[in-house]
Amino acid sequence: MSAADSQHTLPLPEGLVRVDGASEPPRRRMWPWIVGFAIVAVLAVAAWFAAEAIARQIVTGIVRDQVRTQLALPPEQQIDVDIAGAMLPQLIGGTIDDITISSEQVPLGESGVTGDVVVSAQGLPVRGEPDLAGATATVSLDEQQLQKLLSSLDGFPAETVGLSAPNVTMTLDLRVFGAQIPIAVALTPSADAGDIVLTPASFTLGQSEVTADALRAQFGRLTDTVLRDWDVCIADQLPAGATLTGVQVDGTRLVADFDVDGRIATDPALQQNGTCA
Known part of the structure; x- marks a missing residue:
């Protein structure tokens, strides 16, 4: 073995071509x-x-x-x-797809009645003044708020009003020969032509539940105020663009549902409170 053969071969610097012509690309x-x-x-x-x-x-x-x-x-x-x-x-x-706005104890009109309000709107424009794509609202009242609302009804014993799902309750006193006879009435709420309607559903005389026919047979026309429906107009306390579509007792609150006209954002007439006939 020659001295040349015994020497170690040093690696080629990176990038140089080997003797055989092959090259290694840089990593x-x-x-x-x-x-x-x-x-x-x-x-x-x-x-x-x-x-x-x-x-x-x-x-x-x-x-x-x-x-x-x-x-x-x-x-x-x-x-x-x-x-x-x-x-x-x-x-x-340019449009907010879905927005919900809520607040408690919101004044309703100038009556002094307040309620919790939730409004859900779709297609709320960001620029310009186009109409809303659609909107709904709910107004809920507790027992005291409902009493204040119903106190405007002539002859209605608003101070006795309570809430017991699915009904509104009240107590009326019948005067018979100077005596007062209390009758407890359960009223089912509904919506009709934009008004809240309270319709008698059951009656309790003393400790017993009685029928409307039994009451009329016993007390005659004195029961007219007990057996009647009560129409509660709220149009004058809400924008004209909001239409009452449903009402129910949910737990301890009366909840009213409304459809809101999409033009309310641009039509001043729909923004003003409605009127009661």
């Missing part, structure tokens, strides 16, 4: 690109969510201010605004 490390892309993606997502949060805060603030202004509510009135879905795409598209 490219991909992980810095992957990390860089991941960082950019994270920053983009963070920026999106930051912009989303800011946009949502601005829009909900504007909605609260408008509701307080339109309803002449005090600045401290708590108003909850819930906007479904991502805010930014809806603003870019």
Whole structure:
């Protein structure tokens, strides 16, 4: 073995061509690109969510201010605004798809009656003044609020009113030869031509439940105020663009449902309170 053969062969510097003509391409490390892309993606997502949060805060603030202004509510009135879905795409598209606004103890008209109100609107325009795609509302009253509403009815014993699902309850006194005979009445609420209608469903005399025929046979025309329906007009306490569609007792509250005319956003006549015949 010669001295040349016994010497170790040193590796060729990177990029040089081997004697046999083959070459090794330089190795490219991909992980810095992957990390860089991941960082950019994270920053983009963070920026999106930051912009989303800011946009949502601005829009909900504007909605609260408008509701307080339109309803002449005090600045401290708590108003909850819930906007479904991502805010930014809806603003870019020019329409808020679904928004729910709710508040408690909202004055209804000038009667002094208050109620808890929830309004759900679809297709709320962001720019310009086109009509809403649609809206519904619910107004719920507790026992005291309902008593105040019914106190405007002539001859109705509003101070005795209670709520026992599915009925409204009251007690009427019949005067017979100077004596007062209390009759407890359960009234089923319904909606008819925009009014709340309270229809007698059952009667209790003393400790016994009796029929309408039995009452009339025993007391005659004195029972007219007990057996009658009671029509409660609320049109003068709500915008003309809201139409009563249903009413029921839910637990300890009377809940009224309304359809809202989509033109209410642009028609001043629909924004004004309605009238009672």
